[in-house]
Amino acid sequence: MSEKSTRRNFLQKIGATTLVSAATPLASLAAAHKAEERMLFYERKISSADKIRVGVIGYGVQGHIDLNTALKVPGVELAGICDLYTGRIQNALETHGKDLFVTRNYKDLLDRSDIDAVIIATTDIWHYQMILDALAKGKHVYVEKPMVYKIGQGKAVIDAQNKSGKVLMVGSQRVSSIGYAKAKELLAAGEIGNLNMVNAVYDRQSSIGAWEYTIPKDASPETLDWETFIEATNKLAYDPKKFFWWRAFKEVGTGVAGDLFIHLLSGTHFITNSLGPESIYSTGQLSYWKDGRNLPDVMSGVMQYPDSPEHPSFQMTLQVNFVSGTGGQHALKFVGSEGVIDIQGNNLKVTHSIMPEAPGFGGYDSVFTFSEKLQKEMQAEYDAKWTEAQKRRPEKEDIVFKVPQGYSDHLDHFTNFFDAVRTGGKVVEDATFGFRAAAPSLSCNESYLQKKIIHWDPVKMKLKS
Structure with a gap:
């Protein structure tokens, strides 16, 4: 969203569709602030130095969805696609042009100097090795969940990210939702x-x-x-x-x-x-x-x-x-x-x-099983101790x-990822x-x-x- 009026209209829509108590005014909503920050960031013109070129490893269902969303973020460009099925390679060329770099070997993408980040949307069993290889090649990584196939692989990925200084984002987009x-x-x-x-x-x-x-x-x-x-x-x-x-x-x-x-x-x-x-x-x-x-x-x-x-x-x-x-x-x-x-x-x-502040008494309770005299005495004591307001x-x-x-929370998730790539900031799901x-x-x-x-x-x- 590039127009200030469009941004204001979007924030007004958040307010119009949000019913909150008087103690929680719209101005305090974390969601509104988040939307405002993102829109302000992308109101400025994206320069050639700000452009991010991505490669996609795994161009199946989620690979298609991830790429389509990533390309909606200003300044993001496609630089190459890797997949093991020739039909998806052909689909990539038909969709993005015959001059697009395509390969069956993901390491060919990682070797390219014109690729800044990769989207890994492959079979779970491949996530671990591809993450390590991509970080070692100096690429930022967006990887589909789960981050790893085995629990024992987790620490190595965390260590590799910390050592590389690159951004790693895991693709569970709902954590970026304003909801x-x-x-x-x-x-x-x-x-x-x-x-x-x-x-x-x-x-x-x-x-x-x-x-x-x-x-x-x-x-x-x-x-x-x-x-x-x-x-x-x-x-x-x-x-x-x-x-x-x-x-x-x-x-x-x-x-x-x-x-x-x-x-x-x-x-x-x-x-x-x-x-x-x-x-x-x-x-x-x-x-x-x-x-x-x-x-x-x-x-x-x-x-x-x-x-x-x-x-x-x-x-x-x-x-x-x-x-x-x-x-x-x-x-x-x-x-x-x-x-x-x-x-x-x-x-x-x-x-x-x-x-209620007052404890329960009567109704589906043991009181009715007591003698009539005791019931009346205890009821009187209860009523004397607790007000009607305390009973409600x-x-x-x-x-x-x-x-x-x-x-789209998916777009917000990718926006968070590319923001971090550009600014060196943190992502919500490292x-x-x-x-x-x-x-x-x-x-x-x-x-x-x-x-x-x-x-x-x-x-x-x-x-x-």
């Missing part, structure tokens, strides 16, 4: 009292949602470079499903935990400032999509977060159902002692339920926050944050496969024996 920023603000302000429970759900009900993507009819070991694809594995036999539906197979992907649990965890950690849980348990089943996959299509997890300087202890439940009769839903619910923050997508609603539940207005129509979300997610798979509780040290970021 999540508002939830963070409300929770910190004590709007729902003390947090004690988080209920997180990410359900789907479609074949595409369950990763049964269309496999091209020309797929073969030659057209999709199978040998390179399996270099990071135990040399799997050719199977196009493992290439195009890779999330469903533990040999190359991390299933619902690495794809969707991690979104729920990233958002929760951002809103609560949490370093992570200390115990993790999950269970799952294969209910409907019996297509050869070896990871569940229905999965649930329970995590216990310890009392910490960042937040009180709370329990988190996670759920993914790929054949949900709801038609699909994505919700985060923060339950506190005085209310609930219910996040649907980027929008949220706060409802309150505050206990305090009332508080609901809060509704809706992002403006057309708002390697440490990314690992603190990835490790509990990957632990859910370990818990499911080993049928045991996983114990995690969220401060030291390592598994407990």
